[in-house]
Amino acid sequence: MNFLHSAFLYGTLLVAIPIALHLIMRQKPRWFEFPALRFVQRKHEINRRRMRLQHWILLILRMLVIALLAMALAGPSLTFSDGGVFGSQEEPVAAVLVFDASPRMQYRHDNKTRLETAQEMGLWLLAQLPQQSEIAVLDTRSAHEGFLANPGAAEDRMRRLETITNSHPLVAAVDEAILLAGRSELARKEVYVFTDLSQSAWPPDSSAAAQLQDRIAAASDMGVFLIDVGVEKPRNFGFGRVVPLPEILSEKSPLRLETTLSCVGEGGERTVELFLIDREGRREKRGQQTVSVEPDQSVPVVFSVTGLEKGTHQGIVRLLEQDNLPADDVRYFTVDVKQAWHILVAAPEPAAYYAKFLTQAIAPQRYRRSGRARYQCDVITLEELSDWRLGAYSAVCLVDPTPLAPKTPEAPSVWRRLTEYAAAGNGVAIFLGHNAAPAVEFNAGGADELLPGRLATVVRRRNDDPLALAPRKNHPHPVLASFRGRQESVPWNLFPIFRYWQLEDPSGTMVAMTNGSPAILERPVGKGRVLMMTTPISDRAMQTGRDPWNLLAISEAVPTFLLLNDMMAYLVGSGNQRLNYTAGAADNVELTLEIDEIYDRYAVTLPEQAPDGTDIPPVPPDRQRQTVTVSGADWIGSYRVEAGGTGGLRRGFSVNLDPRQTQLRRTTSEQLDELFESGKYHLARTKEDISAVVRRGRVGRNLFPLVMMLLAVVLGAEQVLANKFYRDR
């Protein structure tokens, strides 16, 4: 407990007065003549003892009255921290002001964005801080900052605050602020957090939150003030992540664009528009939908765009009517449309049968006819492979190959040819099957230079105990891109594997089977890559009468379709090409270039949202890797990467806000209590709140009213008792 005017505590010495009064100036009782005194005498002793007790009680009450009065005048208060926060309110403080600079703070209410409101509050607060305080201003950029030289610098820093597209979590900034305040030598340390109290700013169960909890627990003398600049009932419509599927598509295949429209607060109908933007920046509307969203719900929005020419296309999806938070009312996207990739599929006789499943999976007949297929497949026999021209193909697939070792030493080795082909930057896929036996023969003739392992034996499983593919959870490999985030829901066990090739010295296992044996392996060869599957994808389609090795190649096997498509995309080099990024993840955007797309320099055009005067200097390509890398794409929007002037190269990519940055759902006080532990923080909304809360935080809760109430009670009791003793008549 602290006292504002501790000198008044000397007033408690005045408790001597009632003692003196009781001892010296004892009030004389009134005298009466009373003949029947004999009846009084008998009970007198009991009465005397009782009276003495009452006298003592009265004395104590009177002493209490004086003590409480002195205490009330001394201004008692109770601080919530265990120590440290002593002294008057005017003592200098180490104040760290943390501003949430996420795009959420652009939410406009009463004609002010949340950030403007926060700035206004911050400037006001700055003026309230005691002289000689140490002040730091932090935002949710990751940069480390220190205390500023003077309040003027702090004011300047505050005025220059603006929202950041790739805002870091607020809890991390608060964590840093507590660290910074802790380094100050001043006794009193305060952290002010200007926040809209949205759930995304204060995630309850993140590791950063846990760290913050520990930090606050350790810094018990720290005053943490949350200043709520949010809107209590926000209303906003906003897009989720926009995903063009795929990002690189072949000519004439449709662009499928998926996103969600979510709503915070009152729901309603909104019109969503899709525009494509041409080279000159002209917008062409290619789609419009009216979407009805229930309160606090989100609905999927899907656009399909056809007839895209070869080249890079950029566009936006936006809401027709802007709302209070414009940042999430528009999303940008970039797609590349390329010619169909040529794939060479080599298989034993009859090659068409063996290759049927693979070719149907990656280039369905229907798509091929309409010219929308991503791949163009040429099917040949294994014998033809030895002298087939491979240079025109982006990838070669061997379906259930037989041993390819040359019959005579002087004959050219197919394996060696394929190795050279891969080393030049192409892809080779081998799907092993029953034709590969005998293993010794298969391994001969330079196969070990290409394959990720040597074949050992065929493993047979009992029919009632089959294996299945078991990709690792959230494997980052592009081959598993379709399954990322939904491993549990992929029913691999519906497509059992009964036989597979066991390998010697396998390396680069990418996907294993349920028993841990490798199912898909990768081996980089030169600039290219080799994928090998230890069980075939052609067996079922053969219908030869023998038991199939697996049921992966049946028409219902959607996961196999997806897997094969991803494998092909990876082999032809489009699988790892990303064109759409979220802010913060676009530090180094790498674009893959074709051989004819290599120029000396590439000009980068920033999106129109980028502030004036900013640009990215022209970047040179990495000729070795055939890539160009753009760094510092911090702004939201579509970037263009161009070279060669008119008619030259035009590529691009898009950067969007992370939808989590614009989630406005408010956190509840229970969640805050959970995050901070109740009593470890002070929450304020208005300037008056801040004054009261800060005062309470510094000086503690004012106990004056409580003491006065106690005083009144004691005084009342004293009056009652005294009246009983000395009633005037």
Add this chain to the structure above:
Amino acid sequence: MSTAEKYLKPEVIRQIKRLDLRAQFIVKGFLQGLHASPFHGFSVEFSEHRKYTPGDDPHDIDWLVYAKTDKYYVKKFEAETNITGYLVMDLSRSMGYTYRQELTKFDYAICLAAALCYLMIHQQDPVGLITFDEKIRSSLPPRARRSHLGNVLSVLANLKPEGKTDVAQSLTQVAAMLRHASLVMVFSDLLAEPEPILHALHRLRHGGHDVILFHVLDEAEVKFPFDGMVELEDPEDHQRLQIDATGFRRDYLDEIEAFRETYRRECSQAGIDYVALDTSMQFDRALTEYLVNRRGRG
């Protein structure tokens, strides 16, 4: 309330200075309050018998005549003068006490005695007066003459309550003094040890006397109206006590009630009429008591 009846109230009678008038007013007020007189035949002499007719009080049937004649006769009375009354007055200092500064216990007792004296003399009963403190101080022999009333009243009017008292001793003396069976009416606050007093009362009773004990206390002694811290002093032995009166009242009231109850019980067993009075009570209570007793003797 009629004009006369209001004189039964102590606060009214206090305003009358002359004792004879006080006595007269009390008695007249009392008699006026009696509607159909149940006291017909008191202190009157037998005059004749007449035949019982329905409607007559069966109490008046003369059973001796019935025994002889087998017929119901009722007695008719005339005045009878064979009851000798003694007014025995306590002169102790404590009797002079009044809390409200109105009628003292002594004044109250004097008024009562005067009224009884008046009543008795008007019925031709001889009345004597004995006063005592530690022993008998004075006495007037019983007379039934009208002029005697003046004597008694003048003595009563001049009495002063002062000094200590010894009720038991004095009553023993009275018992020794009275030769014939009489009606002894004692007026006292009885503020002394009850044992010897009761003993003396028994002795009186054994002497063949009828005894009416008028126990006169001050209103304050019965109700204990004090509050807060008080110091109380006994006027006789000047002993002092400081008490918290508020907390004490309950105890005191219990004590005084127990004290009265002792007398009530003991007197009842000894055939003594015990009349508990305080100075706020109307006089008729005492007078009724007397008449009831008188009737019992008739």
